Amino acid sequence: MSRIARWRLLAAGLALSLFVVACGPTVEEQAGREGQPDGGEAQSGDVEPARSIDGAGATFPAPLYSEVFSALAEQEGIQVNYQSIGSGGGIEQFTNRTVDFGASDAPMTDEQIQQAGGDVLHVATVGGAVVPTYNLPGVEELNLTGEVLADIFLGNVTRWNDPAIAELNPDADLPDEPIQVVHRSDGSGTTFIFVEYLSAVSEEWADEVGSGTEVAWPTGSGASGNEGVAAQVSQTPYSIGYNELAYATENDIPYARLADDPEGPFVEANIDTASAAIAAAEVPDDLRVSISGLNVTEGPEGQEAYPITGLTWLLIRQEMDDLATCKAVAQAAWFATHEGQEFAPPDYVPIGGRTLEIGEEFIRSMEAQGQPCYEE
Incomplete structure (x- = not known):
């Protein structure tokens, strides 16, 4: 059974678990939070981490999170009930405090952070590429420029043998x-990463559609989640979509190479080219960066960089109400950014350097009931 298939089975169970939670008390009032004193001020060393916490959000890192959280439960005894519902849903549930942490491939905006209470920390867990996946019988390789890709999703280029595509693929037998x-x-x-790039390379896209976790698509049909888009592209001849790279490779879906202009070079998405894009980006102190919006095509020392690349984050609160819950969230975040990195599939870029150091500072800063949540 593939990693994606195992994750789908797990996700079904987790969705049921989260439904049961929603019918009961609020997240931090649930029964079973062991170790918290009955009264008085909590002492950090006397409180054990909660045995179960809830999270929801991004599908981009879901295959990784299923492996990481399984290992966390086995090694540390902390069960993470993670529901892969998309970054928008994760931000909403995190804001509404129906989960203990959120997960997103799009950094929260200042307005969203304010709505969530103002103490949100973005802890980067992994990086990766988003690729234009396609189903084009008889065509094994496809080259596109950013401008042509934007025109396809704008509905300006509507047939596979359009001269704009044919110019980039002179040896391909493009169908009419x-x-x-x-x-x-x-x-x-994943949408945010993709449309940030389209906004960077196409003035028309930036003016008429723009960017965000949800946009008013000028053309096409919708599918839910990375897995939904991958399935629809696989089943629909002459289709094009976009997916996190791991979903494309796991499902054996071809994906296009990209270039700035018709002369190339055309860059293929892989861990090296995605790593180069991340390394070339200037990461701010709050870790909220849109790498694809920078349209990075050249990394350090002239390395080819794949531009539709981004980070994904755990969304956590610097201050939480319940110490046991806070300890479990802090431990889960630390595990994901350290021991959990070994579970990253080949298509994900591990976190390191300054990005990891900032994440460590964020986790160490977490507090609840006047006590630190992370213990070295």
């Missing part, structure tokens, strides 16, 4: 068939 565009129907960080 309409392009079936597939996009996300849910609030999505």
Whole structure:
């Protein structure tokens, strides 16, 4: 059974678990939070981490999180009930405090942070590429420029043998068939990464559509989650969509190479080219960066960089009400950014350097009931 298939089975169970939680007390009032004193001020050393916490959000890192949280439960005894519902849903549930942490491939805006209470920390867990996946019978390799890709999703280029595509693929037998565009129907960080790039390379896209976890798509049909888009592209001849790279490789879906202009070079998405894009980006102190919006095509020392690349984050609160819950969230975040990195599939970029150091500072700063949540 593939990693994606195992995750789907796990996600079904987690969704039921989260439904049961929603019918009961609020997250931090649930029974079973062991170790908290009955009264008085909590002492950090006397309180054990909660045995179960809830999270929701991004599908981009879901295959990784299923492995990481399984290992966390086995090694540390902390069960993480993670529901892969998309970054938009994760931000909403985090803001509404129906989960203990959120997860997103799109950094929260200043307005969203204010709505969530103002003490949100973004802890980067992994990086990766988003690729234009396609189903084009008889065509094994496809080259596109950013401008042509934007025109396809704008509905300006509507057939596979359009001269704009043919110029970039002179050796391909492009069919005279309409392009079936597939996009996300849910609030999505993968969408954010993708449309940030389209906004960077196409003035028309920036002016008419813009960016965000949800946009008003000019054309195409929607599917829910990375897995939904991957399935629809796989099942629909002459289609094009976009997916996190791991979903494309796991499902054996071809994906296009990208270039700034028709002369190339055309860059293929892989861990090296995605790593180069991340390394070339200037990461701010709050870790909220849109790498694809920078359209990075050249990394350190002239390395080819794949531009549609981004980070994904755990969304945590610097201050929480319940010490046991806070300890468990802090431990889960630390595990994901340290021991959990070994579970990252080949298509994900591990976190390191300054990005990791800032994340460590964030986790160490977490507090509840006047006590630190993370213990070295």
